[in-house]
Amino acid sequence: MTDIGSDKGPAGGRAETGGSGDQGATSGGADAGPLTLSRVLAGERKQIQDARARLPEPAPAPARSRRRKTAEAAAAGPPKEAPPPEADATARPVRPDRGFENPVAGLALSGGGIRSAAFGLGVLQALADRKAFDRIDYLSMVSGGGYIGAALTAALHRGGGFPFGTGGATVGTVPGVHAAVVAAAPGNAVAVPAPPAAPPPEGGPGAPADPSPPAAPPAATPGNDLPPSDVADNEAVRAIRDKCRYLMPNGWGDLVVSAGIILRGLAVNAVVVASLVFLAAGLTLLADPSQEDLTKSFLVSLLGSPSLFSVFGTDYVLTKTLAALTVVWLVGWAIAASRAGGASRDLDTPVTSSPGAIRTKWLLIVVAGTALVEMQDPALRLALRYLAPSGNGVLDLTRLVSAAAAAAAGVAATWKPILGLLESTLAKPGWKAIPQQAAGAAALIAAAAALPAMIYLAYLWTVIIGLGVTDQTARIGDFPLPTGRAAGLTFMVVGAALFGLSAYFSENANSLHRLYRDRLGEAFNYRGKDGKGVLLSSLAAARPYPIINAAVNIQGSEKENRRGRNADVFVFTPDVVGSSATGFARTSDYEAKEPTLDLATAVAISGAAVAPAMGRIGRALLAPTLALLNIRLSYWATNPKTVVQPQAIRTGLLSDWRFGYSALELLGLLDETRPKVNLSDGGHIENLGLYSLLQRRCDLIVVADAECDPGLAFSSLVALELFARVDLGVRLRLPVREIADLAAARKQAGGSDERSPDWAHGMFGEILYPERQDPATGAVLPKKTGYILYLKPVLTGDERIYMLDYEKRYPAFPQETTADQFFSEEQFEVYRALGYHSVQETLSALPKADAPATGLPGRPWREIQATFRANGFGRDPED
Numbered sequence: 001m002t003d004i005g006s007d008k009g010p011a012g013g014r015a016e017t018g019g020s021g022d023q024g025a026t027s028g029g030a031d032a033g034p035l036t037l038s039r040v041l042a043g044e045r046k047q048i049q050d051a052r053a054r055l056p057e058p059a060p061a062p063a064r065s066r067r068r069k070t071a072e073a074a075a076a077g078p079p080k081e082a083p084p085p086e087a088d089a090t091a092r093p094v095r096p097d098r099g100f101e102n103p104v105a106g107l108a109l110s111g112g113g114i115r116s117a118a119f120g121l122g123v124l125q126a127l128a129d130r131k132a133f134d135r136i137d138y139l140s141m142v143s144g145g146g147y148i149g150a151a152l153t154a155a156l157h158r159g160g161g162f163p164f165g166t167g168g169a170t171v172g173t174v175p176g177v178h179a180a181v182v183a184a185a186p187g188n189a190v191a192v193p194a195p196p197a198a199p200p201p202e203g204g205p206g207a208p209a210d211p212s213p214p215a216a217p218p219a220a221t222p223g224n225d226l227p228p229s230d231v232a233d234n235e236a237v238r239a240i241r242d243k244c245r246y247l248m249p250n251g252w253g254d255l256v257v258s259a260g261i262i263l264r265g266l267a268v269n270a271v272v273v274a275s276l277v278f279l280a281a282g283l284t285l286l287a288d289p290s291q292e293d294l295t296k297s298f299l300v301s302l303l304g305s306p307s308l309f310s311v312f313g314t315d316y317v318l319t320k321t322l323a324a325l326t327v328v329w330l331v332g333w334a335i336a337a338s339r340a341g342g343a344s345r346d347l348d349t350p351v352t353s354s355p356g357a358i359r360t361k362w363l364l365i366v367v368a369g370t371a372l373v374e375m376q377d378p379a380l381r382l383a384l385r386y387l388a389p390s391g392n393g394v395l396d397l398t399r400l401v402s403a404a405a406a407a408a409a410g411v412a413a414t415w416k417p418i419l420g421l422l423e424s425t426l427a428k429p430g431w432k433a434i435p436q437q438a439a440g441a442a443a444l445i446a447a448a449a450a451l452p453a454m455i456y457l458a459y460l461w462t463v464i465i466g467l468g469v470t471d472q473t474a475r476i477g478d479f480p481l482p483t484g485r486a487a488g489l490t491f492m493v494v495g496a497a498l499f500g501l502s503a504y505f506s507e508n509a510n511s512l513h514r515l516y517r518d519r520l521g522e523a524f525n526y527r528g529k530d531g532k533g534v535l536l537s538s539l540a541a542a543r544p545y546p547i548i549n550a551a552v553n554i555q556g557s558e559k560e561n562r563r564g565r566n567a568d569v570f571v572f573t574p575d576v577v578g579s580s581a582t583g584f585a586r587t588s589d590y591e592a593k594e595p596t597l598d599l600a601t602a603v604a605i606s607g608a609a610v611a612p613a614m615g616r617i618g619r620a621l622l623a624p625t626l627a628l629l630n631i632r633l634s635y636w637a638t639n640p641k642t643v644v645q646p647q648a649i650r651t652g653l654l655s656d657w658r659f660g661y662s663a664l665e666l667l668g669l670l671d672e673t674r675p676k677v678n679l680s681d682g683g684h685i686e687n688l689g690l691y692s693l694l695q696r697r698c699d700l701i702v703v704a705d706a707e708c709d710p711g712l713a714f715s716s717l718v719a720l721e722l723f724a725r726v727d728l729g730v731r732l733r734l735p736v737r738e739i740a741d742l743a744a745a746r747k748q749a750g751g752s753d754e755r756s757p758d759w760a761h762g763m764f765g766e767i768l769y770p771e772r773q774d775p776a777t778g779a780v781l782p783k784k785t786g787y788i789l790y791l792k793p794v795l796t797g798d799e800r801i802y803m804l805d806y807e808k809r810y811p812a813f814p815q816e817t818t819a820d821q822f823f824s825e826e827q828f829e830v831y832r833a834l835g836y837h838s839v840q841e842t843l844s845a846l847p848k849a850d851a852p853a854t855g856l857p858g859r860p861w862r863e864i865q866a867t868f869r870a871n872g873f874g875r876d877p878e879d
Contacts, residue, residue: 038774074847105700118148295377606681633680742760
């Protein structure tokens with residue numbers, strides 16, 4: 001994540017664009033100069049402000065609805081005498097911050113797979129039910145949050161109002177209270193049984209009604225003591241529910257199809273690996289055609305002058321020779337540097353960039369490579385002891401293939417748990433955790449080495465067969481196999497043929513990306529009016545404005561990865577595609593270069609959770625194994641620089657070679673300098689989607705953090721706060737630890753039968769934006785304060801009874817593993833209902849005694865809540 005307003009690298013400062021209250025912003029105007037994110041955001045801001053100006057002012061929200069007052073009164077019993085004024089003389093009145101003029105509001109839906117999609121659906125429904133949906137300007141989404149966020153965007157693009165509910169119609173569930181259901185748009189009508197008719201009054205028709213007050217609602221019971229109003233399902237929501245097992249939407253038969261596609265990718269990788277094995281074995285046999293030749297250096301045999309290097313023995317001869325020459329070079333370099341006078345005042349040419357340093361680097365690389373090659377002779381001599389061919393002269397290939405298959409299956413099944421074990425043990429302090437940490441590291445190394453080791457054994461086996469070391473002739477069926485140099489030539493021809501065949505394999509066609517994209521599109525309906533995919537550039541007028549966040553992997557970049565994050569935020573919006581590392585291109589221009597890009601493709605890229613390169617959360621040791629097993633949802637996309645700065649792209653013969661991209665992914669040598677870049681899950685760099693909203697200096701932000709966080713460590717929020725402070729100069733005041741403490745106390749006290757404060761589903765906080773100069777306009781963006789509502793899936797005990805019952809049966813709820821992407825109907829519903837309930841409880845006005853004790857240096861919790869309510873988020877569904 002580098003400078004968004006200029007071409008500076010990560011060492012430079014960042015620039016931001018402003019939300020409301022920031023003066024001097026323009027639309028970016030002319031196309032002169034490089035396209036930077038600041039110019040694009042300036043145009044976004046103008047569109048947002050124009051659209052906000054056309055909206056009606058939000059109606060003032062009552063402090064509490066009549067229904068809520070009734071329920072509270074019933075629970076509290078007879079009214080108590082109010083305390084005298086002096087008893088609360090220090091109380092501070094609740095004053096919302098009204099310092100906004102057309103405040104810019106954003107909603108961030110985090111990653112977390114289908115769990116996040118279900119929770120996000122409930123959040124969207126609740127905001128729409130509170131008449132707050134029209135107040136949201138930006139919708140920033142990552143991974144699972146993008147599943148439902150893009151479904152919303154596509155539905156709005158097809159036409160009509162809010163697609164996932166009745167647009168404010170509610171179903172009351174407080175005992176004794178009935179609520180009408182009103183359909184706001186075609187297809188949203190919901191049939192609800194009418195309340196039972198009251199008997200006619202004793203006086204007959206026209207008689208006066210009973211003057212006695214209505215009976216109070218029944219006493220409060222767990223799960224039903226608050227009015228958890230909700231929207232009824234419509235056709236769009238039912239369609240998503242029907243396919244919430246989106247990876248197998250039509251049943252178990254889908255898994256067979258998926259298995260076939262996975263095997264196709266494995267077959268492609270097997271062809272590529274086999275070509276390299278045969279080429280390496282053929283080259284070895286050309287140099288060492290017999291078992292006796294293994295006693296001298298492989299490279300010396302190729303050079304044809306073994307006596308020239310006899311002083312260094314028989315093994316590693318060339319390596320020892322090069323090592324000796326390296327020592328001579330280092331001594332000579334030291335003498336030359338001493339004669340030059342040592343240190344220089346010129347800071348622009350550091351010693352690490354001097355010609356001597358560069359030559360030394362390459363010399364050391366050559367020595368290491370030579371040692372690796374010469375290592376094969378001793379390895380083959382050792383292998384002859386243990387990889388002895390069977391009686392007919394052919395090694396028992398069945399055992400080798402079986403071992404390789406077992407190793408692959410074991411790694412595929414255990415790499416995720418192994419990573420989890422390693423991460424959990426590394427977080428434990430003290431010397432007692434050292435054995436566990438060592439065990440976790442050993443398991444990681446074993447998983448990473450299993451498949452490469454089997455491939456190396458296959459190479460050794462192929463060479464041994466070519467050596468013809470048995471008394472009988474090796475054969476396949478009735479055909480004898482050649483030996484010696486003839487075998488070497490045969491293997492070279494076979495390897496070259498397979499290598500040529502691999503040139504027909506596309507870098508994306510045989511990954512799991514297309515399968516994943518199609519499954520998501522089928523479940524969440526990312527089609528337009530014409531039934532085809534929705535182009536991102538066609539969404540420029542969309543409200544809320546969609547921002548789909550992915551990660552561009554740059555582990556091998558010398559320039560852009562100097563901070564060691566291994567990735568940068570890569571955004572797809574209707575106006576721009578790109579990142580600070582790759583530069584930005586206008587979406588319409590980019591779509592012309594990347595014809596497969598549409599809304600569904602962007603969502604699948606944003607949710608590519610499993611890949612060899614996984615940004616800041618990946619493990620380089622596992623990258624080769626994951627690539628070889630085709631555990632790869634990532635996507636090779638056109639580099640935006642090819643659209644706006646083609647001169648900055650490598651143009652060599654092999655720079656855009658399909659096979660080369662696979663090798664780069666396998667070895668983790670990914671950067672931003674080639675015609676294509678590797679994209680994966682947005683959570684591999686920032687999993688909340690909040691970073692993009694902070695770049696846009698939003699005044700009000702709602703964040704739904706539904707990632708898997710069983711320990712409530714808020715790891716994504718912690719990472720976001722670091723990035724925001726370092727990159728943007730933005731600070732957050734968000735005391736979320738109180739949520740974790742209350743949730744832990746409730747669990748310890750007995751779980752579903754215990755209660756926490758109703759507000760503990762989320763936390764309000766402040767966003768402190770610094771003063772900045774806008775590179776797009778030169779104007780100074782003033783310092784300002786924004787406000788944030790952070791929602792977390794936690795239970796407080798006031799939820800629906802079926803949610804509490806689900807918690808009893810599945811104690812991991814609501815933090816079940818993201819590996820579970822096969823949700824049942826009940827599972828999907830409890831997460832959706834929790835998202836809805838969380839919004840309602842945090843935004844509903846509470847008695848002062850119920851507000852959290854946590855204070856902020858700026859405005860108290862209740863005043864920030866009042867600010868949200870005063871700016872369009874305050875109407876309770878019952879009003």
